[in-house]
Amino acid sequence: MLELSILGFLYEEPLHGYDLKTRIQGLSGHIRPVSDGALYPAITRLVKAGLVEQRTEPGKSAAPRRILSLTEAGRGELLARLREPKxxxxxxGQRFFTLLAFLRHLPDRSEQSAVLRRRQAFLDTPASFFYRDDKPLSAEEAPDLFRRGMLRIARATGTEEKKWLSEAISTVEGNGGS
Structure with missing residues (x-):
């Protein structure tokens, strides 16, 4: 997801490494903090692959800054990753949010819809954190307060996400508002 975030933010505009890191951290928050030890090797891999280029510009103070930008190959790679997500x-959920952050860059609304429909199909498959006799447990069947809480929260979140996905698909496919 780190590489997708790098490609996505650089698709929007060239950035200094520190600014890129700040945006990625804003997207992933406390759930998946980004270290320099992960970010800069990922940038290096993308540069070596010809997807990102670096140039040096004068800094706002005295030190020069390396500015990162997406190459045409990088733009194509981002669109391919958005079109056919893993x-x-x-x-x-967190990876899907990262995907959503950049899905608007896909110019073809039918491709956007296909991604949303994949998530919708996944959410429509019965699942649980806990099982008994190979059947998912509902919140009401959970053996303790804390597991009941987990299942209730997941159910509420899932209900809202399913509702939003239906609305978004309708909008993207031209059957609803903006």
Missing amino acids: EAEITD
Whole structure:
């Protein structure tokens, strides 16, 4: 997801590494903090792959700054990753949020809709954190207060996400408002 975030933010505008890190941290928050030890090697991989380029500009004070920007190949890579996200980017909530942050860059609304429909299909599959006899437990069946809480929160979140997905798909496909 780090590389997707880098490509997505650089698609929007060239950035200094520190500014890029700040935006990625704002997106992922406390859940997945970004260290320099992860960010800069990822940038280096993308530069070596020809997806990102670096140039040096004068700094606001005395030190020069390295500015990162997306190459045409990088733009194509971002769009390909958005068009065909990995299964984990659909099934993991935080990864899906990262995908959503940049999905607007796909110019084809039918491709946007296809991604949303994949998430919708995943959410429509019965699941639980806990099982008994290979059947998912509902919040009401959970054995303790804390597991009941987990399941109730997940159910409420899932209900709202399903509602939003239906609205978003309708809008993207031209059947609803903005």
